[in-house]
Every structure is written in structure tokens, then in C-alpha cells.
Amino acid sequence: MQKGQIRVNTENIFPIIKKFLYSEHDIFLRELISNATDATQKVKTLSSLGESKGDLGELRIDVILDAKEKTLTFSDRGVGMTKEEVDKYLNQVAFSGAEEFLTKYKDANIIGHFGLGFYSAFMVAEKVEVISQSHNLEAPTVYWSCDGSPEFELYEVEKKDRGTKIILHINEDSKDFLEPSKVKSVLNKFCKFLPIPIYFTDVAEEKKEDAEEKSINNTNPIWVKKPSDLTKEDYENFYRELYPFNETPLFWIHLNVDYPFNLTGILYFPKIKQSYEIQKDKIQLYSNQVFVTDEVKEIVPEFLMLLQGVIDSPDIPLNVSRSYLQGDPNVRKINAHITKKVADKLDELFRNERESFEDKWESLGLFVKYGMMTDDKFLEKANKFLVMENAVEKKFFTLDEYKTATEALQKNKEGKHVIIYTTNPVQQDAYIQAAVAKGYLVVKAETLVDAAFINHMEMKWDNVAFVRVDADIVDNLVDKQDNNESVLSKEDAETLKKLFEFPVGDLHLTVEVKGLVNNDAPVVATRPEFMRRMKDM
Numbered sequence: 009m010q011k012g013q014i015r016v017n018t019e020n021i022f023p024i025i026k027k028f029l030y031s032e033h034d035i036f037l038r039e040l041i042s043n044a045t046d047a048t049q050k051v052k053t054l055s056s057l058g059e060s061k062g063d064l065g066e067l068r069i070d071v072i073l074d075a076k077e078k079t080l081t082f083s084d085r086g087v088g089m090t091k092e093e094v095d096k097y098l099n100q101v102a103f104s105g106a107e108e109f110l111t112k113y114k115d116a117n118i119i120g121h122f123g124l125g126f127y128s129a130f131m132v133a134e135k136v137e138v139i140s141q142s143h144n145l146e147a148p149t150v151y152w153s154c155d156g157s158p159e160f161e162l163y164e165v166e167k168k169d170r171g172t173k174i175i176l177h178i179n180e181d182s183k184d185f186l187e188p189s190k191v192k193s194v195l196n197k198f199c200k201f202l203p204i205p206i207y208f209t210d211v212a213e214e215k216k217e218d219a220e221e222k223s224i225n226n227t228n229p230i231w232v233k234k235p236s237d238l239t240k241e242d243y244e245n246f247y248r249e250l251y252p253f254n255e256t257p258l259f260w261i262h263l264n265v266d267y268p269f270n271l272t273g274i275l276y277f278p279k280i281k282q283s284y285e286i287q288k289d290k291i292q293l294y295s296n297q298v299f300v301t302d303e304v305k306e307i308v309p310e311f312l313m314l315l316q317g318v319i320d321s322p323d324i325p326l327n328v329s330r331s332y333l334q335g336d337p338n339v340r341k342i343n344a345h346i347t348k349k350v351a352d353k354l355d356e357l358f359r360n361e362r363e364s365f366e367d368k369w370e371s372l373g374l375f376v377k378y379g380m381m382t383d384d385k386f387l388e389k390a391n392k393f394l395v396m397e398n399a400v401e402k403k404f405f406t407l408d409e410y411k412t413a414t415e416a417l418q419k420n421k422e423g424k425h426v427i428i429y430t431t432n433p434v435q436q437d438a439y440i441q442a443a444v445a446k447g448y449l450v451v452k453a454e455t456l457v458d459a460a461f462i463n464h465m466e467m468k469w470d471n472v473a474f475v476r477v478d479a480d481i482v483d484n485l486v487d488k489q490d491n492n493e494s495v496l497s498k499e500d501a502e503t504l505k506k507l508f509e510f511p512v513g514d515l516h517l518t519v520e521v522k523g524l525v526n527n528d529a530p531v532v533a534t535r536p537e538f539m540r541r542m543k544d545m
């Protein structure tokens with residue numbers, strides 16, 4: 009038997025890291041800025057504990073583009089690294105200084121985890137130089153460089169200010185990162201809400217005298233603030249910051265959990281049109297204010313994807329692969345939590361502001377029905393606030409209210425409660441009028457989601473059957489109200505019936521003469537349901 013250690017051949021692993029570490033090359037910017045942010049947070053933490061002596065000074069991150077030199081430089085005023093630290097953190101692939109710091113200081117603001125991010129620089133750079141001065145000012149400033157082969161250089165240089173400067177020599181294939189617009193847009197995507205101010209400088213651009221410097225990020229987005237400190241305007245303004253071209257949202261939920269996982273965020277309910285529109289403005293996922301993705305398909309329950317806003321959780325790993333995220337137990341817990349919050353908010357709105365809830369039903373309905381069909385926990389709660397709209401007047405019923413209102417009349421032979429619905433109030437108006445005349449309650453089910461919803465609810469709701477208003481079966485219901493006297497005598501009604509049957513007889517229509525009962529049509533000609541279907545076939 010032989011026992012031993014697997015050896016990694018760095019010669020071979022490097023190209024793999026460079027090519028396959030991340031599917032998107034843009035990500036190197038996120039990684040380097042996250043490291044600079046971590047370094048800055050660390051120096052703040054150490055300083056507050058008295059473990060870092062020097063003056064903190066202005067804490068900022070600079071991204072400097074020099075297209076002529078083909079370099080992109082990231083400069084921070086964070087903890088920096090000693091020569092030993094560079095050797096430990098940079099020369100060991102997959103050794104995470106962040107993880108180490110977290111274990112020691114439990115600092116919840118740290119982003120890094122895996123010790124791979126730094127190497128993403130080699131996806132776009134043929135050579136990377138690092139100049140770093142540790143916060144321990146007695147340590148000399150160090151210089152490290154590597155051209156993407158497993159060999160590196162490391163030596164001491166002339167003393168510099170505290171912090172780290174990382175210079176990427178952009179490779180031929182990645183020239184687009186020498187375009188200021190490209191760099192700015194990627195920074196904007198990933199770093200818009202990072203907690204440390206980030207400044208972008210294009211060396212080629214002429215500096216205007218006393219031009220005001222402006223950081224590219226909002227370091228204090230409202231989702232990290234206390235809900236009690238925020239106004240309606242704050243929420244609406246932030247929504248506009250996220251989606252500048254959208255209509256004002258209907259309402260929002262401020263998420264704030266710290267046990268059993270960390271999660272903050274704001275979810276907005278947009279106005280949803282009555283169709284399965286693909287939302288282009290999606291929920292954005294952040295981890296400690298670093299943008300992770302807006303492809304939340306596997307992370308957020310499908311029906312919640314109709315919502316917008318941000319979710320921020322350091323417990324969602326900034327990970328390389330999304331399939332990993334799907335199986336992550338934290339992600340599943342987060343899902344369940346968000347679903348519960350959303351259901352609770354809808355319930356609260358329904359109970360406290362029913363009128364406004366009903367006004368918004370056109371948008372909410374699609375969302376609620378979709379949720380009820382895909383998530384049983386949500387269904388359970390939504391049973392209380394799902395409403396159905398009366399087809400003939402603007403009036404809404406919950407399931408229970410509908411049952412109570414129709415208790416006497418709308419039971420079928422099996423004793424099930426019958427919900428009579430219309431898929432098209434205009435076309436089916438004659439049927440609706442007839443049903444209403446009999447005292448039935450007809451509700452609207454005219455949206456795209458309704459057919460599937462009805463199918464689903466027939467399985468989920470005990471003792472409920474759905475019947476479309478134009479189906480023959482409506483005639484089979486218990487009919488207690490039709491004992492009103494007609495204004496016509498029996499003979500007159502017979503004559504009238506014959507008169508109408510004569511021209512329409514060949515069309516297989518059934519003529520019914522009612523006189524003027526319940527404001528009903530005095531004469532109704534209907535085609536049996538099976539005939540209508542035959543024609544549709």
C-alpha cells in the first residue's frame with residue numbers, strides 16, 4: 009500500500025484558473041475591488057481595536073486607467089501586506105486571508121472567502137504587479153510581480169504610504185478594458201453600492217481645474233439603514249436609482265434578518281401587466297454591498313422573480329458556480345424566509361388597507377396566483393387574501409366570502425361549492441346575466457394565468473368545483489330564486505316562444521321566454537354547450 013499527497017502541477021493549473029475560474033471576465037474588477045474593500049474594512053476594524061496605530065486618513069479606492077501604458081491600477085488605503093503576508097496570501101492559490109481574518113475577528117463586513125479572487129486578474133492581464141505597505145509601518149514596502157507563469161518575484165522597495173496598489177498589464181485579448189466606458193460600466197454594475205468610496209480616473213482625460221471629484225458609488229444605500237429612519241420618498245427614490253425608467257412601484261418590503269442568517273434588502277412590487285412579460289429589471293443579489301448577479305433564477309423562488317429590488321446577504325457566497333448556489337442550504341432558508349415575508353406583507357395590506365389592496369389586484373393577482381400554484385406554504389397563507397372579482401360590479405370576494413355568499417344556491421350534486429366564472433365578461437354577457445338572474449355569483453377569471461390557476465385550485469381546495477358560466481352545468485345547480493312570477497300569462501309566453509323559435513329553429517338554439525323577471529332578458533336564445541364546442545373544433 010502506498011499513501012501520499014496529491015500534488016498539483018502549477019504549470020497546468022494556472023491556465024485552468026485563467027480560463028475557467030469565472031464565466032464572465034468582467035468579474036476580475038469585482039474581485040479586485042472587493043479585496044481593496046476588505047483591506048479597508050480590516051484596517052478600520054484593527055484601528056478600532058487599537059491593533060493598528062497609524063492615522064487612518066482618507067479611506068478610498070482608486071481605479072486608474074492608462075490606455076497608453078495598457079495598465080489598469082487598483083489602489084487602496086487598507087491594511088496592506090508584509091512580505092510574509094504576500095507570500096502567504098498571494099503565492100498560495102486558494103489560501104484566503106479573508107477567511108483567516110473572519111475566524112479571528114468575526115468581522116461581518118468581509119467579502120472574500122475562497123482565496124481565488126485575486127487570480128482572476130490573470131484572466132485579463134499578462135502581468136500583475138503588487139506594491140504593498142502594511143499598516144504595521146515598521147515592515148518594509150514590498151513589490152511582487154508575476155507574468156502568469158507559476159514564477160513570481162518578491163522583494164523590498166522604497167517606502168510608500170500604507171495600502172496596496174495592484175497594476176494589471178492588460179493582455180491583447182482584453183483590450184476592451186482599456187476603454188474608459190467599459191471600465192466605468194463594469195464598475196457601475198458591481199460596485200454601485202460598495203461601502204468605501206471608489207474613484208475612477210482616466211489618465212488620458214484632461215483634468216479640469218478645480219473639477220469636483222465624485223465617487224462612482226453610493227456608499228450608504230437605504231437597504232442598510234433602519235426602516236424607521238426612512239420615508240416613502242426614500243424608498244421611491246431608491247427604486248428610481250435602480251430602475252430609472254420604471255413607473256412608481258405599488259409597495260415594498262424592507263427585509264432585515266440577522267438570525268439564523270444575515271439578510272437585508274428591499275423588495276418592490278412593480279405594476280405588472282396582465283401577461284407573462286419577461287421582467288428585464290430583475291432582483292439584484294448583493295453580498296456585503298457587492299453586486300453578485302441579477303440572474304436569480306435558481307436562487308429566488310420563481311414567482312418572486314416578478315418582484316424587483318435588492319437582496320443582500322453575506323451568507324450567499326460570492327461563488328463561481330450557480331449550480332452550487334442552488335444546493336446551498338442558506339440559499340434555501342433565505343428563499344423560505346422571503347416567501348414568508350412577502351405573504352405576511354400581502355396579508356397585512358389586505359387586512360389593513362383592503363380597498364387599496366383591491367385597487368392593486370390587477371398587478372397583485374398575477375403574482376399571488378402564480379405563487380399559490382408553485383409554493384404550498386405561500387398557498388396556505390394566500391388562501392386568506394386571494395380575491396375574486398365579481399363579473400358585474402367592482403366587488404371582491406375571498407374564497408370564504410364567496411362561499412358564504414353563495415352557500416344556499418351554488419352547491420352541485422356532490423355537495424361541492426361551485427365557483428362560477430367567466431373568461432370573457434363581454435362575450436359571455438348573456439350567460440352572466442342569466443346566471444345573475446338566478447341569483448348566482450359570477451367572478452372574473454380572464455387573465456392568462458387563470459386557466460392554470462383554476463386547474464390547480466380544484467386539486468388544492470377541498471369541496472370546491474369551478475364551472476364556467478356558459479357551461480350547461482349551471483342549469484343543474486339548485487335553483488331557489490326562480491319562483492318569481494312572469495308578467496306574461498302562460499299562453500302569451502307560449503305564443504312568444506313559437507314566434508322566436510320559428511326563425512332560429514334550424515340553428516339548434518333553445519328559446520326560453522321569461523317575461524321580465526329580475527330585470528332579466530325577456531327572451532333568451534342559447535346554444536347548448538356541446539354545440540358550441542363542436543363549432544370550435
Ligand code: ADP
Nearest residue numbers: 043047097104105106120121122123124125126
Ligand atoms: P479572498 O479575498 O477570498 O480571501 P483573494 O484571492 O481575493 O481571496 O485574496 C487572497 C488574499 O490576499 C486576501 O484574503 C488578502 O489577505 C490578500 N489581499 C488581496 N488583495 C489585497 C489588498 N488589496 N490589500 C490587502 N490584502 C490583499
Ligand code: MG
Nearest residue numbers: 043120125126
Ligand atoms: Mg477576494
